[in-house]
Amino acid sequence: MNEETFMNLVKDNNGFEFVIGFKNFIDHHIGGLGNKYWYYIDYDGKKAEYYIGTYEDGKWSDKFYTKKGSKLESKTIDSGTTIKMIVERAYFYNEKVATRKAQEIEKHGYMLNHYMIGFGEKAVETSQEYGVTVCFNDINNNDSAYELREILIGEDVDKPKEN
Numbered sequence: 515m516n517e518e519t520f521m522n523l524v525k526d527n528n529g530f531e532f533v534i535g536f537k538n539f540i541d542h543h544i545g546g547l548g549n550k551y552w553y554y555i556d557y558d559g560k561k562a563e564y565y566i567g568t569y570e571d572g573k574w575s576d577k578f579y580t581k582k583g584s585k586l587e588s589k590t591i592d593s594g595t596t597i598k599m600i601v602e603r604a605y606f607y608n609e610k611v612a613t614r615k616a617q618e619i620e621k622h623g624y625m626l627n628h629y630m631i632g633f634g635e636k637a638v639e640t641s642q643e644y645g646v647t648v649c650f651n652d653i654n655n656n657d658s659a660y661e662l663r664e665i666l667i668g669e670d671v672d673k674p675k676e677n
Contacts, residue, residue, distance in 0.1 A: 517597045520604055529671030533663040544600055547673045553599045554674050564674050567596030606647040607638045
């Protein structure tokens with residue numbers, strides 16, 4: 515998958531965001547609205563770090579933000595950083611499951627494709643409707659595991675604050 519795949523997902527839904535949770539207290543919000551795309555990491559509401567990429571005239575401009583309480587700081591980062599992070603997580607393991615047969619499951623009201631890798635060491639779930647990876651488990655590395663919290667589209671999507 516590539517940048518264009520995610521950008522089209524955002525465009526086709528007039529905004530798209532999915533939220534995955536690590537260790538029950540760190541949520542990653544991955545989304546886009548209009549020409550803004552973000553990778554937002556929320557640490558149990560106490561602090562946040564996030565990346566926002568703006569796509570204009572075929573070019574990316576990116577900023578990194580830190581938020582603690584009401585204090586928000588930002589700095590410019592390398593162009594394209596945000597969309598690369600988004601694509602890496604949104605389509606995590608997709609190339610490894612592309613040739614495998616999925617088991618169809620329903621979880622949190624979403625229809626998902628469930629894949630097993632190796633001898634059941636890893637499990638990957640992708641959204642049937644949107645194609646993004648929404649769950650990952652690795653029995654050899656529990657810290658890498660995450661699961662879907664929610665998917666938002668259209669008017670339900672709010673971009674992070676930039677000032």
